[in-house]
Amino acid sequence: MNIDFEHPSMYGTVRHRCVCRTKAIGQERCKRKSRHATKTCWQHKAELTYEELVNLYLNRIPQCTSITRKGSRCSRDSRFAGDAPKCTQHHNMTLYLEEEEAE
Ligand SMILES: [Zn+2]
Ligand SMILES: [Zn+2]
Numbered sequence: 801m802n803i804d805f806e807h808p809s810m811y812g813t814v815r816h817r818c819v820c821r822t823k824a825i826g827q828e829r830c831k832r833k834s835r836h837a838t839k840t841c842w843q844h845k846a847e848l849t850y851e852e853l854v855n856l857y858l859n860r861i862p863q864c865t866s867i868t869r870k871g872s873r874c875s876r877d878s879r880f881a882g883d884a885p886k887c888t889q890h891h892n893m894t895l896y897l898e899e900e901e902a903e
Contacts, residue, residue, distance in 0.1 A: 805845070805853055811835045814863065814875040819856065820844035866890040 804810075818830035818841040832841035838856040840848060848856075864874040864887035878885030886894060 803854060803857060805836070805838065805857070810837045812837065812863070813873065818844055820848075864890055866893075 812835050815833040815835050816839045818832045818834050819839045820830045820841070821827045822830050830841060830844060832843065834841045834845075836845060837860060838845065838848075838853050839860065840853070840856065845853065861877040862881075862885045864876045864878045865884040866874040866886055868874050874887060874890060876887035876889065879888045880886050880891045
């Protein structure tokens with residue numbers, strides 16, 4: 801496998817908090833934001849090995865596929881896998897709509 805982590809398609813429109821921890825005492829979560837698919841900021845992405853990046857990339861949580869009322873893509877992480885993964889809120893909304901249509 802050979803993944804090009806610098807490819808433009810690796811960068812989405814939504815900024816996520818970096819998943820890495822700082823090396824400071826207490827190991828606080830990194831405060832930087834990242835649009836990269838691995839959810840690592842530029843600094844941590846440079847520090848991680850290729851194998852670590854591949855791991856993060858393959859185990860990433862897909863973003864919710866719903867569109868918000870403002871017309872933009874929902875920025876939450878999905879909690880329910882499937883063809884169209886949804887975040888908790890949109891998943892509940894879908895269930896509600898399906899119940900309505902069933903009546
Ligand atoms: Zn970071
Ligand atoms: Zn959502």
